[in-house]
Amino acid sequence: MDTVGRVSRFQSNPSGAFLKRSRAQFCFAFSSLLVYYEIGPMNLFSPLAIEPTYEELFPGAVLMRGLALPQDVEFFAAMQKVLALAPLHNTATPGGLPMGVMVSDCGTPEAFRRRWDPLNPQIRKLWPPIPRVLMDFSLRCAVRAGFPLFRPDSCHFNRYHAGIKLGIHQDRHECDLTQPIVSISLGLECIFLLGGMQRTDKTKRILLEHGDVIVWGGPSRMRFHGVLPLKPGHHPMTGPYRYNLTFRKVA
Numbered sequence: 001m002d003t004v005g006r007v008s009r010f011q012s013n014p015s016g017a018f019l020k021r022s023r024a025q026f027c028f029a030f031s032s033l034l035v036y037y038e039i040g041p042m043n044l045f046s047p048l049a050i051e052p053t054y055e056e057l058f059p060g061a062v063l064m065r066g067l068a069l070p071q072d073v074e075f076f077a078a079m080q081k082v083l084a085l086a087p088l089h090n091t092a093t094p095g096g097l098p099m100g101v102m103v104s105d106c107g108t109p110e111a112f113r114r115r116w117d118p119l120n121p122q123i124r125k126l127w128p129p130i131p132r133v134l135m136d137f138s139l140r141c142a143v144r145a146g147f148p149l150f151r152p153d154s155c156h157f158n159r160y161h162a163g164i165k166l167g168i169h170q171d172r173h174e175c176d177l178t179q180p181i182v183s184i185s186l187g188l189e190c191i192f193l194l195g196g197m198q199r200t201d202k203t204k205r206i207l208l209e210h211g212d213v214i215v216w217g218g219p220s221r222m223r224f225h226g227v228l229p230l231k232p233g234h235h236p237m238t239g240p241y242r243y244n245l246t247f248r249k250v251a
């Protein structure tokens with residue numbers, strides 16, 4: 001397995017770095033204008049204390065370390081507000097096996113209807129809407145990664161504690177597979193596995209830390225992925241947990 005570990009935020013683009021980065025910056029600026037005209041004013045340009053990385057893992061799959069750091073407190077608070085309305089709960093695999101990861105969601109009524117889980121019949125209430133601050137950030141992440149047309153209708157929350165993992169799977173229940181997945185990590189670090197189009201394909205092991213963002217779409221949209229069992233630890237913001245926020249266009 002290849003391992004993508006921590007690299008300096010300042011030397012993260014070894015080959016073809018300059019060209020890739022300029023192209024990304026041009027796309028970002030252009031797409032920001034597009035989003036501005038379509039959606040209205042939003043915070044696309046908050047100053048970053050630390051320069052995030054731009055690491056192309058595969059064509060269409062981009063890792064941006066630290067991108068969420070400048071607003072981590074805001075994001076965590078927005079998530080807590082959603083979780084107060086739609087509490088975390090256990091779930092099961094499509095085969096009905098109980099899963100250790102606790103989950104919740106927010107998003108549109110259409111997305112809710114498409115994702116309603118008959119294995120959790122008690123969760124009948126419509127989801128709360130995606131908080132604006134999270135929605136804006138998911139658009140910025142997608143724009144930076146080269147997906148300016150991303151329009152998510154749902155955000156799925158996973159909470160892991162020590163020993164809890166997420167088996168290798170594909171995200172294939174969304175209607176429009178041209179839309180990417182935007183994934184934000186908060187709290188304890190984990191090893192994220194990003195593989196190929198077959199479950200048995202070799203995987204890259206990627207260390208994901210607090211504030212890191214991965215976007216995968218286009219030719220990478222159907223890559224299998226998962227999370228290795230979380231190591232025990234304590235994070236100043238999230239305590240013994242890792243949270244993952246995954247934005248999708250579901251309906």
Ligand SMILES: O=C(O)CCC(=O)C(=O)O
Pocket residue numbers: 156158166171183192225226227244246
């Ligand atoms: O926790 C993560 O980083 C991955 C989450 C994920 O793959 C999923 O919810 O489908």
